Every structure is written in structure tokens, then in C-alpha cells.
Amino acid sequence: MVSLKSRPKFSSSGPPILTLESDLDDGANFCRRWLVIDPERMTLYDEQGAVIRQSEVSRLKAVRLEQDFGGGHLLFTYQSEPFDEAFVRFSAPLAPQFAYGLSVLQALIDQQPIPEMSVRDQPRACSRCGRTLPDGTDVCPLCVDKKKVMGRLLGYIRPYRLPVIFAMVVLLIGTGVQLIPPYITKIIIDRVLEPKAFSSDLLSLVALLFAMNVIQLGMQAIRGYLGVWFGSRMMGDIRRNTYNALMALSLRYFDQRQVSQFIGRVNSDAVSMQQFMTDGIVMITGQSLLIVSVLAVMLAMDWQLALITFVTMPLIVLVSVVVWPYVRQRWYRQWRSMMRLNILVGDSLQGIRVVKAFGQEPTERERYHGANQDLVLQNVRTDGMWQGIFPLFSFLSGIGGLLIWYFGGEQVLHNRISLGTLVAFTAYIAMLLGPLQWFSQLINWVTNAMAAADRIFEIIDAPVDVDDVADAVAMPHIHGHIQFDQVSFGYERHRPAVKAINMDIQPGEMIGLVGHSGAGKSTLINLLARFYDPDEGTIYLDGVDLRRVQQSDLHRQVGVVLQETFLFDGTVADNIRYANPDATLVDVIRAAKIANAHGFIMGLKDGYDTQVGERGHRMSGGEKQRVAIARAVLHDPRILILDEATASLDTETERQIQEALARLVQGRTTFAIAHRLSTLRHADRLIVLDHGLIAEMGSHEELLRNRGVYHRLVQAQRELSKIRGVEG
Amino acid sequence: MNRRENDSAQAMTPAHQRDPWELYEIVPEALVCRRGPGRLLEIVLDGQVYPGATVTQAFPRSAPGRYLIFADTTDNELGLLHDPTTLDPASREVLDAELRLRYVMPIVTKIERVRQNPGSWTFDVITDRGPLRLSVRNLHEHLEGLGSDRLILTDVDERTAEISSIQALDSHSKRELAKVL
Ligand SMILES: Nc1ncnc2c1ncn2[C@@H]1O[C@H](COP(=O)(O)OP(=O)(O)O)[C@@H](O)[C@H]1O
Ligand SMILES: [Mg+2]
Numbered sequence: 084m085v086s087l088k089s090r091p092k093f094s095s096s097g098p099p100i101l102t103l104e105s106d107l108d109d110g111a112n113f114c115r116r117w118l119v120i121d122p123e124r125m126t127l128y129d130e131q132g133a134v135i136r137q138s139e140v141s142r143l144k145a146v147r148l149e150q151d152f153g154g155g156h157l158l159f160t161y162q163s164e165p166f167d168e169a170f171v172r173f174s175a176p177l178a179p180q181f182a183y184g185l186s187v188l189q190a191l192i193d194q195q196p197i198p199e200m201s202v203r204d205q206p207r208a209c210s211r212c213g214r215t216l217p218d219g220t221d222v223c224p225l226c227v228d229k230k231k232v233m234g235r236l237l238g239y240i241r242p243y244r245l246p247v248i249f250a251m252v253v254l255l256i257g258t259g260v261q262l263i264p265p266y267i268t269k270i271i272i273d274r275v276l277e278p279k280a281f282s283s284d285l286l287s288l289v290a291l292l293f294a295m296n297v298i299q300l301g302m303q304a305i306r307g308y309l310g311v312w313f314g315s316r317m318m319g320d321i322r323r324n325t326y327n328a329l330m331a332l333s334l335r336y337f338d339q340r341q342v343s344q345f346i347g348r349v350n351s352d353a354v355s356m357q358q359f360m361t362d363g364i365v366m367i368t369g370q371s372l373l374i375v376s377v378l379a380v381m382l383a384m385d386w387q388l389a390l391i392t393f394v395t396m397p398l399i400v401l402v403s404v405v406v407w408p409y410v411r412q413r414w415y416r417q418w419r420s421m422m423r424l425n426i427l428v429g430d431s432l433q434g435i436r437v438v439k440a441f442g443q444e445p446t447e448r449e450r451y452h453g454a455n456q457d458l459v460l461q462n463v464r465t466d467g468m469w470q471g472i473f474p475l476f477s478f479l480s481g482i483g484g485l486l487i488w489y490f491g492g493e494q495v496l497h498n499r500i501s502l503g504t505l506v507a508f509t510a511y512i513a514m515l516l517g518p519l520q521w522f523s524q525l526i527n528w529v530t531n532a533m534a535a536a537d538r539i540f541e542i543i544d545a546p547v548d549v550d551d552v553a554d555a556v557a558m559p560h561i562h563g564h565i566q567f568d569q570v571s572f573g574y575e576r577h578r579p580a581v582k583a584i585n586m587d588i589q590p591g592e593m594i595g596l597v598g599h600s601g602a603g604k605s606t607l608i609n610l611l612a613r614f615y616d617p618d619e620g621t622i623y624l625d626g627v628d629l630r631r632v633q634q635s636d637l638h639r640q641v642g643v644v645l646q647e648t649f650l651f652d653g654t655v656a657d658n659i660r661y662a663n664p665d666a667t668l669v670d671v672i673r674a675a676k677i678a679n680a681h682g683f684i685m686g687l688k689d690g691y692d693t694q695v696g697e698r699g700h701r702m703s704g705g706e707k708q709r710v711a712i713a714r715a716v717l718h719d720p721r722i723l724i725l726d727e728a729t730a731s732l733d734t735e736t737e738r739q740i741q742e743a744l745a746r747l748v749q750g751r752t753t754f755a756i757a758h759r760l761s762t763l764r765h766a767d768r769l770i771v772l773d774h775g776l777i778a779e780m781g782s783h784e785e786l787l788r789n790r791g792v793y794h795r796l797v798q799a800q801r802e803l804s805k806i807r808g809v810e811g
Numbered sequence: 812m813n814r815r816e817n818d819s820a821q822a823m824t825p826a827h828q829r830d831p832w833e834l835y836e837i838v839p840e841a842l843v844c845r846r847g848p849g850r851l852l853e854i855v856l857d858g859q860v861y862p863g864a865t866v867t868q869a870f871p872r873s874a875p876g877r878y879l880i881f882a883d884t885t886d887n888e889l890g891l892l893h894d895p896t897t898l899d900p901a902s903r904e905v906l907d908a909e910l911r912l913r914y915v916m917p918i919v920t921k922i923e924r925v926r927q928n929p930g931s932w933t934f935d936v937i938t939d940r941g942p943l944r945l946s947v948r949n950l951h952e953h954l955e956g957l958g959s960d961r962l963i964l965t966d967v968d969e970r971t972a973e974i975s976s977i978q979a980l981d982s983h984s985k986r987e988l989a990k991v992l
Contacts, residue, residue: 109850111912113941152871153971154915159849167863167884168849174915176968340952412990419951541949 093119093128100197103184107154107172118157118171120187127171138170146188148181150578157181157188236356236536239320240364243313250309250365257302258372262380264295265510273503306365314361321539322353328543334614336545338574344426348542351421352535359532367525370518377515381508385500391490392483392512399479403526406472411530413465418534420458427454469527480516487512549616555633561640561721562625563590563752565611569620572610579618580606581775593753595763597796598772604756607772608724611754612641642720644728648704648711652696655684659691659713666717674717677747679739680709704731712740716747723748725755729762737762760800769793835890837881842892844902844909852909854881856889864889866909872957876910917943919964919974922984925991932991934964938972945970950991 093099105116116135117128127135138159145160149169156172173181186198240247267288275285326349381389431438431447438447491505565588573579581603588594596604609615610622613629622629624637639662650658659674660666666674671691675681683706687693693700695710702710708731715723725744729737737759745765748755757763769786771779771793778792786793837856847853847862854864861883869878869891881889892898895906917938924935934945945966947953955963962974974980977988 107915107940110908111915111940113917113938113943151912152914152916154912156912158851164849166847166849167851169851172912174970176970415950422951538949 093117093126093132097121100191101184101187103180104177105171105173105181106177107174109169109172111154111172116171118184120184120191122191125170125188136170138168140188140191143188143192146185146192148178148185150178155181157185232533232536232540235540236360236532237364239317239360240313242320243316246309246313250306250313251368253302253306253309254365254369254372257299257306258369258376260295260298260302261373261514262376264292265507265514266380267292267295268510269501269503269507271503272506273501277502306369307362310361310365314357314364317360318353318357321356322349325349325353325539325542328545331547332542332545333547333549334609335548335574342429344422344429345542348422348425348538351425352539355418355535356532356539359528363525363528363532374515374518377511381511381515384504384508388487388491388494388500388508391486392515394486395479395483399476402472402475402479407526407530409468410526411534413461413468414531414534417458417461417465418538420454420461424451424454424458427451477516484509484512484516549613549634551634552631554631556627556631557633558625558627558636558640561636563721564588564623564625565722565752566623566626567607567620568623570610570617570622571619572606572615572617574606574615579775581610581772584620584777586770586777586780588752590752591750592768593748593755593766595766595769596754596756596772597760597763597769597793598778602772603775604772605726606775608643608726608754608756611722612643612724613637640721641724642715642718642722643724644708644711644715644726646708646727646730648707650695650702650707650710653694654689654692655687655695655710656691658695658710659717661714662718670717671713674713675710677716678709678713679736680706680713683709705733705736708732709736709740712744721751723751723753725753725757727756727758730758734759741765760797771796835888837890837892839892839895839897842898842902844898844905846905846908852905854889856881861889866906866913868910868914871914871916872963876907879906879910915940917941917972919972919980919984921981922974922987925987927990934966934972936972943970943972945972954991 093102099119099121101120103118103120105118106113108114108116115130119126119128123141124137124139126137129135138161142161142163143159144162147158147160149156149158151172154172154174155178156169159168159170161168171181183198189195190197271285271288274280275288329345329349378389381392427450431451438444487505487508491500491508494500495502495505565586567584567586570584571579571582584607596607598604610617611629613632613634616630624632629637651661656668656671659671668691672681675684675691684691684693687700695702708728712728715725729740732740741762748765755763755766763769764783766783768780768782770777771786771791773792779786779789781789787797841857843855845853845855849863851863852866853860853862855861861881863884865882865884865886867880867882868875869880877894879892879895881892883889895903898906917936917940919936919938921937922934923937923942924933926933926935932947932950934947936943936945945964946968947964947966953965953967955965957963960976960978962977963971964974965971974988977985977992980988
């Protein structure tokens with residue numbers, strides 16, 4: 084195994100420029116291969132260091148990295164050979180290294196200087212486990228320390244130190260008080276009942292017993308209330324932290340997951356922890372305290388008898404240890420079923436219109452039924468297991484009691500201990516067995532709570548890949564000078580959506596982005612709004628790397644109107660001032676007028692106070708878009724982004740808004756994407772994207788003269804309008 | 812309409828003159844697959860040679876090995892081969908090997924060990940392509956069930972492996988798998 088880890092000796096002449104390890108052979112089976120790039124040639128070696136194949140750099144015409152599914156290969160095209168060659172294959176995780184290898188080869192062919200390996204290309208390893216870290220993060224997803232879950236959970240107690248200390252004191256007193264009544268019974272039996280001492284203070288002893296009960300009652304109530312008080316607060320804190328973490332997460336995190344799962348998760352995982360936090364912590368401490376003190380008392384009263392009681396204890400511990408992993412698994416399964424059900428409900432309700440339109444209610448019911456059945460099954464399994472285990476615990480601990488009656492009874496018969504002692508002993512045993520039986524319940528709570536806590540911490544710990552850097556630059560006044568320098572980005576690794584984008588946009592310029600759908604227009608804008616960071620290259624805003632700009636400053640001065648508009652729960656006015664809650668009502672109306680929304684809003688019964696969003700008035704797509712435009716207008720951004728912002732409007736309304744927007748874009752850097760090319764006639768420059776590359780750049784007239792991609796797009800639209808008989 | 816006749820009529824049209832909105836079904840008899848000199852797939856379709864052609868599965872999960880889309884080096888779609896079983900054996904062999912290259916999806920033949928470490932699960936498996944270790948952060952995001960008998964495992968590095976039939980696994984593997992199912 085050790086030899087596998089080390090590299091074989093290669094028979095190359097000088098030191099190689101680059102050595103890459105690959106993990107697939109020509110039949111795509113796993114094995115180790117080495118691609119060694121020398122200034123003159125590339126050589127592929129096998130595990131033993133034997134040459135598999137070799138190519139001279141001088142013979143190469145081009146190299147390409149071909150994507151397969153779950154892997155890829157380097158493809159060589161030769162000057163003289165009529166065929167291409169698949170030189171080396173590798174699996175997907177190695178793609179970044181080979182992408183760099185490709186750029187090295189390309190440089191060799193072009194006789195250019197060898198590119199530096201950028202920090203992002205370098206495979207970085209986790210300092211703890213040594214495995215390669217995922218792109219764009221320094222947190223190893225596997226090494227987040229799980230052992231600390233309990234510690235972190237308890238860390239939430241810190242703000243409530245005083246009440247917790249108070250609760251502990253109450254607990255201490257309560258435990259002490261609990262220990263007294265059996266002892267009083269012992270006195271009653273030994274001093275009053277046994278000697279038939281009529282004159283004695285039976286009444287006062289019973290009164291004492293009564294008083295003890297009252298104190299216990301009070302203590303329990305206080306303790307319970309305190310538990311709930313700080314348990315609920317801690318849960319509140321945890322929920323808030325989780326939600327904050329969700330809000331801070333980058334879009335990439337949500338791209339990769341079904342969003343509807345989080346709706347349930349944040350709240351239901353918190354509920355799973357709640358019981359543990361409120362009752363659990365107090366109970367654990369209280370009961371442990373009780374066990375220890377009862378043991379001490381019993382040992383003090385009669386150590387031999389006490390030892391007999393403990394005989395069954397190892398058994399109980401053993402059963403717990405055996406059962407624990409199963410409990411954990413069961414809970415996890417139940418949770419997964421629950422999550423599936425949540426996702427299902429979330430999805431079908433979000434798409435309820437589509438469900439109804441296609442009459443698919445029965446299918447959805449069926450799907451729900453299936454998932455629900457599964458959850459029922461998991462519930463029965465998890466809870467059913469307790470129905471078996473719980474009695475087992477009671478049984479095991481009950482045996483201890485039986486042993487006492489037998490051995491203790493013998494002792495009483497032989498007058499070695501008093502009857503009172505025996506009775507007190509059985510009472511103490513009952514107190515001891517209480518917590519022990521309850522121990523099984525504890526396993527249940529703790530596992531459930533720990534699992535929930537773990538999932539919640541997973542969200543809290545998820546790396547934010549567009550995080551503010553430590554020395555972020557404050558930019559209170561953005562001019563709007565934007566430069567893209569060799570920017571490439573892909574939503575999935577090495578499947579770039581935009582490639583090698585270079586552009587320089589002056590402050591106040593209006594840029595129209597055109598191209599086929601899927602060309603990468605929205606992607607470009609996502610990068611500018613810093614929803615994602617580029618994989619390669621840099622975006623500069625007023626000369627500052629966008630990654631270093633303080634995000635709050637950026638988002639305050641960037642206004643975005645998307646095709647899919649979203650209105651939040653609240654009034655129309657609330658939605659217009661979503662980002663500027665301090666704006667006056669007059670400003671709101673002014674913004675709505677510019678966005679051509681004023682007219683239809685005034686037509687509503689409640690005017691600007693009309694409730695919209697989930698629970699409110701339903702607006703048409705065009706109406707929503709106009710409210711969203713008003714929102715952007717009021718935001719008064721330095722950089723305005725319109726991503727098919729007027730796509731749902733009819734031509735006439737669009738024309739009106741266009742005019743309003745034409746005024747709005749004055750003096751602001753504007754990016755506008757529109758399918759109707761006529762919409763972009765105000766643009767200073769048009770940038771034509773094609774398959775993620777900039778195909779053309781220039782004014783409308785220049786591009787028409789060029790007769791390139793843009794010309795074809797315009798031609799196609801002219802024909803389409805002729806058919807429709809609209810637009811000139 | 813006589814389908815066969817229709818197919819061959821389509822097949823006669825050179826790829827670049829076809830209506831891009833139409834789907835062209837490839838007649839198995841008109842297709843030869845072979846391995847080119849640079850270890851790339853080379854197909855002969857209606858007498859025309861396409862070196863470096865690519866093949867892509869339309870339903871890699873629900874109908875693996877069928878509904879294959881062929882394209883030339885410039886991504887021009889050449890047509891759909893619905894079912895390769897009637898291809899000549901040599902072509903089939905080449906095609907199967909090519910799919911194995913195109914889709915690096917190891918099939919698990921044996922599960923050596925499933926282990927839960929603090930914060931992750933490790934699967935040590937033997938696949939049809941050799942031994943593989945997959946590490947996942949949790950099960951709910953990385954273990955995907957397809958039907959009741961198939962599983963796809965994707966690890967934190969986006970390595971994947973498929974268990975095509977849980978039932979068909981040996982008892983040791985089943986026991987290991989039971990830890991997570
Ligand atoms: N969130 C996403 N996750 C993965 N791929 C995406 C995502 N958004 C867009 N893409 C892909 O990126 C490419 C460019 O998309 P986009 O920039 O939205 O195009 P458009 O020019 O139509 O706005 C498309 O191939 C699209 O499928
Ligand atoms: Mg778009």
C-alpha cells in the first residue's frame with residue numbers, strides 16, 4: 084500500500100514542467116497513471132513507471148479537454164496525423180488539475196510563457212484529514228468537529244448563566260429535600276410503629292413529611308419553569324442563528340438543494356432540540372445528582388445491602404450501549420422520511436397552478452400518500468422500539484428491588500437491620516430506579532436532539548463562498564466603472580457558462596446584452612451583482628476587485644429587476660420601498676409613476692395599501708414587473724440591472740416604460756437584457772453573447788453593418804414581427 | 812406509414828441538410844461503430860464516416876444503454892439509436908466500451924465496509940472498475956434511491972457509484988448497506 088502512495092521514477096531527461104496524476108486507464112478502469120509534461124514532450128506512465136505513450140509537443144496542433152460524464156479526457160490534434168487522440172483519461176474530481184495541465188500544454192504549443200497555477204487551481208488539502216478541499220472553501224466538509232456538538236449546544240447557555248445557576252441551586256435543594264422523606268418513614272417505623280410508642284410524635288413526623296412534600300412541589304414548579312424559560316430562549320437563539328446562516332449562504336448552496344426542505348428544517352429541527360434543551364438539561368443534572376446522593380445515602384445506611392442493588396446496573400448500562408446506535412439510525416431514518424414529506428408538500432404547493440392546470444391532483448395525492456406511508460412506518464419502528472426497550476429497562480431495574488426484598492428481608496428476620504431501614508431502602512431504590520428507567524427516555528431525547536443539532540450546525544457551518552473579505556473596501560459612492568478581465572464562471576465545475584469575458588464599461592454607459600437564451604446573459608449579471616464569484620479572472624468596480632468591495636455598499640447601489648419578480652407579503656407600498664423603508668410616501672408614488680405602475684395601483688380598491696404576496700391580491704406578470712421596476716427606481720442605484728424586466732409587458736406598456744427608463748438610466752451604468760431587440764435601441768453599446776463568449780460588441784448600427792450574430796438576430800426578429808403583424 | 816421506409820428515406824439526407832427540429836432515428840443496419848486510431852469512437856452511418864463521434868444517453872438512469880444520441884465532432888446531432896441490441900456484435904462491443912468511457916459511473920459489486928466517523932460516512936466498495944472509497948457528509952444529500960432496489964451514491968468530491976441491485980449483493984455487502992438504509 085505504501086508504494087502506491089509514492090510516485091514511480093520517471094525516465095525523463097530534465098525536471099518536468101508538470102506532473103499530473105490520473106486515475107483512469109484507457110478503458111476507464113481505476114488505476115494510477117502519470118502524465119509528465121516536459122518542454123518537448125508529454126509522456127504517460129503507468130504505476131510502475133513504464134511508458135504507455137508519448138507525444139512530441141512539436142507535432143501537436145491543438146489540445147482540448149473533453150468533458151465526459153463523471154470524467155474527462157485530454158484530446159490531442161496533430162499537425163500531420165489525420166486523426167485525434169485521447170491521450171489520458173481522468174475522473175471528474177481531477178478535472179481542475181487537468182484544466183491547468185491543458186493551459187500549460189497550450190502555452191507550450193503557442194510558445195508562450197508557462198502560466199502560473201492560480202490559487203484556485205491548486206488542489207488544497209484539509210490540514211486535518213489530508214483530503215482535497217472542495218472548490219472555493221477552506222472548510223473541510225468532513226472535518227467539522229462533531230464531537231463538539233454537545234459543547235456547542237451548551238454554549239448557548241452562556242447568556243443565561245444566572246438563571247441557570249439559580250436553577251441548579253434550586254435543583255440541589257430539591258434533591259436534598261427529596262432524600263429526607265424515606266428517612267422520616269424509617270424513623271416512623273423504627274421509633275413509633277415498631278415499639279408501638281403511642282405517646283410519641285407521630286403527628287409531627289407526618290407533618291414534617293407533608294412539609295417536605297410541599298417544598299418538593301414548589302421546587303419542582305420553579306425548576307420546571309426555569310427550564311422552560313431558558314430552554315425556549317436558547318432555542319430562539321439557535322433558530323435565529325440558523326436563519327441568519329441561511330440568509331448569509333450563497334446562491335450556490337441553494338442551487339444545489341431543494342429550497343423547500345429548509346422551510347421545515349429550520350423549525351422542526353429546532354423543535355427536536357427544544358425538549359432536550361428545556362427539560363433534558365435540567366433533568367440530566369437533577370437526576371444525576373439524585374442518583375449520586377441516593378447511592379451515598381444507601382451506602383452510608385448499609386453498604387452490603389446497597390451493593391446488592393447495584394448488581395443489575397452494569398446490565399442496564401450494557402443494554403444502553405448496545406441500543407444506542409440503533410436508536411440513532413432510527414431517528415435519522417424517521418427524519419429523512421419527514422424531510423421527504425416536507426419537500427413533497429413544498430414542491431406541490433409551489434407548483435399548485437401547474438398541478439391543477441394538468442389535473443394532476445390524484446398523482447400528487449398518490450405521491451404524498453406513498454411518502455406519508457413511509458413516515459408512518461418509520462414512526463412505528465422508532466416508537467415501537469421503545470415499547471419494547473422501555474419495559475426491558477423497567478424489568479432490569481426492578482430486579483434490584485426484588486433482591487432487596489429478599490436479602491433485606493432475611494436481614495430483618497435475623498434482626499440485623501431494622502424494618503425501618505428496609506422500608507427506607509426500598510423507597511430509595513424506587514428513587515434510584517426512577518432515573519434509571521428514565522435513562523432510556525434520555526437516550527431517545529439526546530440522540531434526537533444531537534442529530535437535529537448536528538444538522539443545524541451543518542447549515543451554520545456551511546462555508547459562505549461570496550463572503551466579505553477581512554479588509555473589505557468601503558465604497559459609499561460608486562461611480563459605475565466596470566471592467567471584466569478574463570472572467571470565466573460555471574455553475575458546475577468546469578462547465579463554464581461564460582468564458583474569458585473582457586469588457587470595459589464607462590460610468591453612465593448603457594449596455595444592452597443580447598444573445599440566444601442560455602448564452603450566459605443572466606450569468607454575467609449574476610456575477611456583477613456578486614451572487615457568485617468568477618472561477619477565473621477578475622471583475623473590477625471603479626478599479627477595485629469586486630471580491631474586495633464591501634457587499635452592503637455594493638448591494639445598496641445596485642438595483643436589479645428580474646424577469647421573475649417576487650413580491651413579499653405586505654402592501655404595494657411596502658414592496659416598493661422594500662430596500663428603502665425610509666422613503667416617503669410621495670417618493671413611493673413618484674417611483675410608481677416612473678415605472679408606469681401608478682395608474683393600475685390607483686385602480687385598486689385599497690390603492691397603495693393593497694395587500695400583495697402570498698396572502699394578498701394577485702397581480703398579473705406585467706403588474707408585478709412594474710412594481711419591481713418601481714422598487715428599483717426608488718432604490719436609486721448607481722448601477723441598474725434589467726434582466727428581461729419588461730418581458731411580460733405588452734408592446735404599448737413596454738414602450739411607455741422604456742421612455743421612463745430612458746430617463747432613469749441617465750447618468751447610471753445600466754445593463755439591460757431584452758428579448759425584443761427594439762427595447763435596446765437606447766443602449767450606447769450592445770454586447771452579443773454566444774455560448775458564453777462575447778461574439779460582438781458595438782453600437783446597433785456598427786453591429787448591423789458587421790452582418791454577424793446580431794444581424795442575424797435582428798433579421799430573425801423582423802421576420803417574426805412580420806408574421807405577427809406587430810412592431811415595425 | 813411504413814416506418815422502415817420512412818427511416819431510410821431520412822437517413823439518406825446528409826446530416827447538415829436535415830430539419831433541425833426533427834428527430835432522426837438511426838436504423839441499426841445503417842450503423843457501424845469502431846475504434847479509431849486515436850482510441851476515439853468512429854462511426855459509419857449510411858456510408859459516411861464520422862471520426863471522433865460522440866454518443867450520449869438520453870435516459871442514463873431509467874434506460875441505460877438505450878436511446879443513444881450520436882453527434883459528430885462539431886456537436887451536430889446525427890440521430891437517435893433507439894435500441895443497440897440488433898447492431899452487429901463488433902459494433903455493439905465498441906459501443907458498450909464507449910459508453911463505459913463516456914459515463915464514468917462505477918457499478919458497485921461488493922461493499923467492503925460502511926463506517927460512520929464523527930461527521931461523515933465512509934463507503935469502501937469494490938466496483939466494476941476497481942476499488943473505490945467514497946466519503947459523504949450525510950446520507951440525505953448524497954444517497955439517492957432510484958426505485959426500491961437501486962442506489963446512487965455521490966460523494967463530497969462528486970465521485971459517484973451506483974448500486975444497480977441491492978438484492979443482488981452478497982450478504983456481507985447487504986449487511987454493511989443495512990447500516991444506512
Ligand atoms: N442556477 C444555475 N445552475 C446551473 N446552471 C445554470 C444556472 N443558471 C443558469 N445555468 C446555465 O448556465 C447557462 C447560461 O444561463 P443564463 O446566463 O441564465 O442564460 P441567458 O443568456 O438566457 O440569461 C445555461 O446553460 C443555463 O442552463
Ligand atoms: Mg436569462
